[in-house]
Amino acid sequence: MKRNWEALQQTNEERERIWRKTRSFAGDVWSRFRKKPTAIAGFLIIVLLVLFSVLGPLFTGKSYSEQDLNAANIAPRIKVFETPDGNGWLYITQSMKLLRVSAEGEFGEQLSKLREDSERQMLIFDYEGSELGLYYGKKPYLVVNPDTLVIAKSRRIRNRDYLLGTDSLGRDILTRLMYGSRVSLVVAFVAVIVNLLIGILYGGISGYLGGNVDEFMMRIVDIISTIPLTLYVILIMVLLGSGLGSIIVALGSVYWVGMARVVRGQVLSLKQQEFVLAARTIGSSTSTILFRHLIPNAMGAILVTATMLIPSAIFMEAFLGFLGIGLKPPLASLGTMCNDATENLRSCPYQLFIPAFVIVLIMFAFNFVGDGLRDALDPKLRK
Incomplete structure (x- = not known):
């Protein structure tokens, strides 16, 4: 098929025109800045x-100066022990206290201490009318029944109350x-x-x-x-x-x-x-x-x-x-x-x-x- 090509009419002003989008100094700086991935x-x-x-701080609900010595030195990921009824978990603090922990990793109340058994190196706590033993020897662990020395199951969970843990105070x-x-x-x-x-x-x-x-x-x-x-x-x-x-x-x-x-x-x-x-x-x-x-x-x-x-x-x-x-x-x-x-x-x-x-x-x-x-x-x- 034969086509007739015709030259476009172009003036001298159009020939001298620079066909480039004008850009301010700030726009030019931003254009070069964003091309560097490390800078972005x-x-x-x-x-x-x-x-x-x-x-x-508006979303944590906590203060930078609020202290809770019962929750001192708690890591972001904690080791917890299963309760005797299997409905929750217990956490052993560095001060040898037991804190309730929900399945989601939120801390609850502290168990009351009954007595200390120094011969077996255990602290006896009350859990809903039954006794729990906390062995505080070289490696602390929870004993479900102090008489039979049955050790509670343990696992590691995420600390939901303190996402990055707590300090010494x-x-x-x-x-x-x-x-x-x-x-x-x-x-x-x-x-x-x-x-x-x-x-x-x-x-x-x-x-x-x-x-x-x-x-x-x-x-x-x-x-x-x-x-x-x-x-x-x-x-x-x-x-x-x-x-x-x-x-x-x-x-x-x-x-x-x-x-x-x-x-x-x-x-x-x-x-x-x-x-x-x-x-x-x-x-x-x-x-x-x-x-x-x-x-x-x-x-x-x-x-x-x-x-x-x-x-x-x-x-x-x-x-x-x-x-x-x-x-x-x-x-x-x-x-x-x-x-x-x-x-x-x-x-x-x-x-x-x-x-x-x-x-x-x-x-x-x-x-x-x-x-x-x-x-x-x-x-x-x-x-």
Whole structure:
């Protein structure tokens, strides 16, 4: 079949037109950021951690400071013994007490103790009119009938009342983990905001004015940098005392040094550009050039540096809490939880592993986001 092909009419304006969808700078950054799986994973982890720490305590129904010594050191997965009538289960606490446990793993009332049989190393409890024996020798177990020494059947079930177990004072680890994550995130974000304000202002002024002003301001930064960071923060904490405010002041007063150096370097490289010379030519003031031209163009490096400072601040807060100079009891933070867990590390290792895992998770998440922002804000990667 014969077809007649005709050339389309095309003007010179259409030939010169670039057929590409226009995109803003923010849209371009987001487009490159979302192409990195680790950055998206880190961002989702941060969002989930924020929801976990802010909204989580509303659903647990427990307080971070509520103590129940009868439920101390209960693991997330517990070993229970069947009752004589087979209608429930009993749990042996570390203090050699018996607690009722439902088939769903929820704790009930405590059985009353009748007497102690020291010869057979048993504690006798009352269960609905009959006697139960608790052998407290090398490996505790439940004896259904103290006379015949029949051992009750046992199994392991999930702890429904305390999903992540309890600590040495019977406090819910899940609830304390939520509050601890909240404290760590608040400390990190507030410290970074303070660092941004001080670091941007200090580094911007130093880099733009240059000369003797720059030399003097940078020598102050060098003096602060020579002091060991951990020693300086601990000294500030000792002088101001324990508490959330003291931690924020301690971190905010020293973490701005790195930000100031980054901003200074960016300003030094940008202030000789043509747009800065044009702004000077039209009579723009120093503050206008600095805050409307130089700082916005250096925002990429500033955001990446701020993102990298957050995990460092979280780790420092956890380290201070682990040393015992962080928050005052009974307030919870990831560091204080790790400190409390060292007493029962061999018998209850989960009390240390859970908050330590959250610390590692937070640090990896922010590092992944910072790495993704660094690539997304790099103009050399724009195609």
